[in-house]
Amino acid sequence: MSNRFETAFAKGPALVCFITGGDGDTAANLDALVEGGADVIELGMPFTDPMADGPAIQEANIRSLDKGTRTADIFRMAAEFRTRHPHVPLVLMGYANPMTIRGPEWFAAECAKAGVDGVICVDIPPEEDAALGPALREAGVSLIRLATPTTDDARLPAVLEGSSGFLYYVSVAGITGMQQAAQASIEEAVARLKAASDIPVAVGFGVRTPEQASKIAKVADGVVVGSALVDLVRQHGDKAAGPLKELTSALAGAVHSAR
Amino acid sequence: MTVQPPVNSLRSLPDDTGHFGQFGGRYVAETLMPLILDLEKEYRKAQDDPEFWAEFDALMKDFVGRPSPLYYAPRMTEHFRALAPEGKGPKVYFKREELNHTGAHKINNCIGQILLAMRMGKTKIIAETGAGQHGVATATVAARFGLECKIFMGATDVERQKPNVFRMKLLGAEVVPVKSGAMTLKDAMNDALRHWVAHVHDTFYIIGTAAGPHPYPELVRDFQSIIGKEVREQIMEKEGRLPDMLVAAVGGGSNAIGLFHPFLDDPEVAMTGIEAAGLGIESGKHAASLTGGKPGILHGNKTYLLQDEDGQITEAHSISAGLDYPGLGPEHSWLHESGRVRYVPITDDQALEAFQLCCLLEGIIPALESAHALAALPQLTAEMDEDKILVVNVSGRGDKDIFTVAEALGVEL
Ligand SMILES: Cc1ncc(COP(=O)(O)O)c(C=O)c1O
DSSP: OTHHHHHHHHTSSEEEEEEETTSSOHHHHHHHHHHHTOSEEEEEOOOSOOTTOOHHHHHHHHHHHHTTOOHHHHHHHHHHHHHHOTTSOEEEEEOHHHHHTTOHHHHHHHHHHHTOOEEEETTOOGGGGGGTHHHHHHTTOEEOOEEOTTOOTTTHHHHHTTOOSOEEEEOSSSOTTSOOOOHHHHHHHHHHHHHHOSSOEEEESSOOSHHHHHHHHTTSSEEEEOHHHHHHHHHHGGGOHHHHHHHHHHHHHHHHTOO | OOOOOOTTOTTSOSOTTSEETTEEEEEOOTTTHHHHHHHHHHHHHHHTOHHHHHHHHHHIIIIIOOSOOEEEOHHHHHHHHHHSOTTBOOEEEEEEGGGSGGGBTHHHHHHHHHHHHHHTTOOEEEEEESSSHHHHHHHHHHHHHTOEEEEEEEHHHHHHTHHHHHHHHHTTOEEEEEOSTTSSHHHHHHHHHHHHHHTTTTEEEOOSSSOSSTTHHHHHHHHHTHHHHHHHHHHHHHHSSOOSEEEEEOSSSHHHHHHHGGGTTOTTOEEEEEEEEETOGGGTOOOOHHHHOEEEEETEEEEEEOBOTTOOBOOOOOSSGGGOOSBOOHHHHHHHHHTSSEEEEEEHHHHHHHHHHHHHHHSOOBOHHHHHHHTTHHHHHHHSBTTOEEEEEEOBBSGGGHHHHHHHTTOOO
């Protein structure tokens, strides 16, 4: 399963696109991202208390939950996506409580059944790996860890241990959707991470435009865009597929032609 | 100075990884992890540094006004003895935390944490607050030490708690109204964490209760343990023996763990923690995480939480803003499962009745949080023999609550 990641990152820099599950017409939105040229999809599992997210994704979580989105709906969206798009890697991103509430084995098994390739859990650092990591690895689902500007060389091996698929570099110490990081600091960090690991490094947080994405794609294996896409779902509601496809095409063009 | 508890002690947790059995831990974003590890290192150094505790003790004495009295409550004792079956009705003592500077136990913890912040070289302080008690205590210590201070408070609470908002401003703090979620305490904590992630280099987060990621539950407990340590000495002086029952209200659990912890290894001392049952457990509108919740992960720790089957956190309800939170500290979850402490739910109405009774019988206006603890007395005193001793923690004074109480009683001010 992890070879979906390998294929996606083998073609050159990859565009990773995030939207929140259950916010707007999720199936149509996911299709628009793939048609626009996204190489990897991150599907956000809504949570009442998204501590690491800025206003854009917080509100997307609330819109989704207010519509009654349940965990079972997220897995249904994932399974249907897998049927429509057999080759595009799919990652679930979210918070510890919804992922562990029925036990980590249950969650890992549901991921495997739905064809989910990887999981990003914002609030399970390596120190608490036992809460989810072993179950995911047992089920053959990649655990994708976050590295941040505060992850120093001493911590990095612990972050890399047991992670696979790709490494997500959070380029700013902060929450999603806020400021962007300086290009120089991104270059330095990516070089440091790549020296320590063989898995691809994708850079996210604060990336909104094709110009930013292009610069990052010159040095990283992937670029993650989230809040800018989620903003389009807020603006266009159930009719966001068109605008999403348009922005994704522009981003994909910039990322794919960067190198 | 810390003295190592004996092997098999109930006072030896958390373990090296910050867990109380399955509870506790460090469930935070990677950005915060290095800082949390730093804080632990700094706290270990402080724990063994006599100078740290000398400064803490000096501030406790002259700035906070400690020790707070242990007061024999004669009319409460007689009142409940008269209602109890023949031979029942213990002596009731109050631990007078409401006499502390700023009117509650919250200041004990704030003093300890700001000393740590300064040792870590942090120049800015943030905190979350519900009713504003912890916000006022934090703003107080920030003013005392000249550090910049931002208090995150749900917009709903800013509206409901205007006097405390003004107090914080007088003390030089900036109050940030939080507009996410239901705009109450849980959301204030989310936004404080969000701010912290973006300002880890110069900012210290003073968490207001014995919850959050390790080492917060441990260090808040240790700072609040001054309550129980004093009670131990004071009751020995007055009665020549340990109490039979300790009672405290549990919001996040800091005043309760502060009272309980020094007695955990004394099997003859029973303990009751009081959870807020709001309009009643069956109504669904309550804040009783142990009685009505189940284990989950939120705000950096694993603990009992109010949540649905999908692990979505549900809103808490209590007339007492300080108890209006859908979780509690991890050590209480562990003490609950181990059976060492019994946790009992008390409704808004029961707390209101106890609030008024305490005013009339003892001349003390208790905080609504503390009134929850007092409301357990009818049941507890009826079960305990006359020659027994019960200590209830009056964690705060009720001046802040008079508007809420007036409204609940239908009185126009
Ligand atoms: C007077 C008083 N008692 C109790 C509490 C509950 O907190 P904890 O359970 O941490 O003691 C509060 C919280 O604001 C309070 O102000």
